[in-house]
Amino acid sequence: MRNGGLGLGARRWLGSALAPAGIALAMLTVPAGVCRAQVQPVVELKDGYATTTLWNRSTERMRVSVELRHGEVVDGKVQLGSPVDAVVSPRVFQFGPEETQILRILVRERVEPGAVFRLVTLFEPVVPEKPAEQPTGVVTRLDFATRYITKVVAP
Amino acid sequence: MRTLPRARALALVWCAMVCWIASGRPAYGGTIAASRLAQSLRSAEPATAAAETLLVEVRLEGIGSVLVLAESRDEGTVLVLPAAPIFKLVGLREPPIAYMTLEQLRERLGVEVVWQPRQLALIVFDPNQILPASRARLDRLRAAALVQSGLLFPQGLSGPLFGLTRDDRGATFLDLGYSLGWATLRASRSSLSGRAWQAYVTPLDHVQISYSEAEHRPRYADVRVALGHTWAAMIYQQPNVQLSGATVLGPLVVFASTENRYVFTWRGPQTLNVQLGHAGERSALGVYFGPLAPSPLMIPGVR
Numbered sequence: 001m002r003n004g005g006l007g008l009g010a011r012r013w014l015g016s017a018l019a020p021a022g023i024a025l026a027m028l029t030v031p032a033g034v035c036r037a038q039v040q041p042v043v044e045l046k047d048g049y050a051t052t053t054l055w056n057r058s059t060e061r062m063r064v065s066v067e068l069r070h071g072e073v074v075d076g077k078v079q080l081g082s083p084v085d086a087v088v089s090p091r092v093f094q095f096g097p098e099e100t101q102i103l104r105i106l107v108r109e110r111v112e113p114g115a116v117f118r119l120v121t122l123f124e125p126v127v128p129e130k131p132a133e134q135p136t137g138v139v140t141r142l143d144f145a146t147r148y149i150t151k152v153v154a155p
Numbered sequence: 156m157r158t159l160p161r162a163r164a165l166a167l168v169w170c171a172m173v174c175w176i177a178s179g180r181p182a183y184g185g186t187i188a189a190s191r192l193a194q195s196l197r198s199a200e201p202a203t204a205a206a207e208t209l210l211v212e213v214r215l216e217g218i219g220s221v222l223v224l225a226e227s228r229d230e231g232t233v234l235v236l237p238a239a240p241i242f243k244l245v246g247l248r249e250p251p252i253a254y255m256t257l258e259q260l261r262e263r264l265g266v267e268v269v270w271q272p273r274q275l276a277l278i279v280f281d282p283n284q285i286l287p288a289s290r291a292r293l294d295r296l297r298a299a300a301l302v303q304s305g306l307l308f309p310q311g312l313s314g315p316l317f318g319l320t321r322d323d324r325g326a327t328f329l330d331l332g333y334s335l336g337w338a339t340l341r342a343s344r345s346s347l348s349g350r351a352w353q354a355y356v357t358p359l360d361h362v363q364i365s366y367s368e369a370e371h372r373p374r375y376a377d378v379r380v381a382l383g384h385t386w387a388a389m390i391y392q393q394p395n396v397q398l399s400g401a402t403v404l405g406p407l408v409v410f411a412s413t414e415n416r417y418v419f420t421w422r423g424p425q426t427l428n429v430q431l432g433h434a435g436e437r438s439a440l441g442v443y444f445g446p447l448a449p450s451p452l453m454i455p456g457v458r
Contacts, residue, residue, distance in 0.1 A: 012341075044297075049222075087208055087210055089207075089208065089209045089210040089222065089275060090207060090209060090275070091207060092207070095273070099273065100273060101273055102273065102274050102275045102276075104209075104210035104212075104222075104275055105210075106210055
């Protein structure tokens with residue numbers, strides 16, 4: 001009997017088509033909301049030394065690892081090279097929501113005027129060991145790691 | 156075969172376990188002994204958790220700061236710092252050991268030391284001026300204040316000045332002058348004390364010269380100089396000339412004047428101060444303890 005609405009087959013087809021699209025859309029939009037860490041886009045070296053600040057604007061505790069690398073731009077894309085002989089302090093740490101961390105950099109190798117290094121900062125949410133209790137007993141969690149590549153320049 | 160009672164067997168097993176645990180190395184990387192840390196960052200035995208090199212800014216409030224390479228161990232619970240640059244910052248001599256933990260540094264300095272890992276900063280608070288660098292700063296401030304004590308016009312301000320005062324007796328006082336900032340000339344006329352004029356010159360930051368003449372009063376001139384931790388003044392009041400000065404020699408502050416006045420002030424540990432002074436025919440010894448240290452320019456005495 002046709003009542004002018006969608007048939008059962010059409011509904012299933014529509015559901016099966018919309019569900020992946022919804023998941024894909026969520027994957028695209030969720031990272032912007034989850035990882036809201038901030039770094040300064042350009043850090044200036046003075047006599048091989050620089051300080052900068054990292055912010056955790058998210059609602060989760062973050063694990064951060066930082067490294068300083070050589071790099072160059074090829075075809076409009078940044079290609080990372082070898083690590084720079086430098087003290088990056090701290091290299092690995094965790095900080096909670098709304099916390100800030102001072103980062104100090106001391107480059108040990110000779111720095112030519114105009115040199116540009118790449119500060120690679122990886123933010124990962126700290127996953128709690130015991131997930132929150134759910135009535136169904138099933139928990140799905142998507143963790144997004146965000147990596148910023150910013151400039152450290154020697155004027 | 157004779158069987159051991161159960162309690163005795165358990166006791167034997169217990170003793171064997173205790174001996175086995177005591178003879179072996181602990182499985183965890185607990186706090187490293189202070190003597191081992193005192194040797195070197197490299198020579199110290201590595202803890203189970205990876206150590207991380209940190210660039211730490213050590214600040215002594217009001218004095219300055221120094222950047223040092225420290226090491227964070229045992230997941231940040233132990234901070235090891237090079238002692239020499241920190242001792243130099245606070246004005247102490249060579250440290251007895253090359254590296255110190257945060258706790259050792261607190262004990263050694265005897266002041267509040269706050270570690271702020273988020274700022275990578277170690278802040279040393281010394282409100283009671285216990286550390287030599289804090290005392291030296293206080294001496295410099297005191298010397299600068301003494302040099303400028305006779306300066307009526309702050310440097311940098313310039314322009315004409317005028318003042319007129321009249322009281323209920325009908326007496327008047329007129330004051331005129333001009334200041335260039337580094338030099339000031341002023342003249343005054345009082346219906347009671349007569350005419351007077353003064354000149355103040357500050358040719359250098361730490362040198363001030365003044366001269367004044369007035370009716371019915373002797374001529375007056377003084378030169379005040381402050382160089383680092385040394386302060387000196389020459390005061391001429393017709394017909395006498397008086398010389399006085401003070402200097403800091405480590406924990407000892409010496410003040411002397413040609414008017415047979417002198418004070419030796421020894422600044423001991425914590426807030427202990429001992430003064431030996433002489434003025435005229437009277438000598439005195441004073442022992443003081445507490446945050447309010449006596450002025451090294453004041454002669455101790457019973458008042």
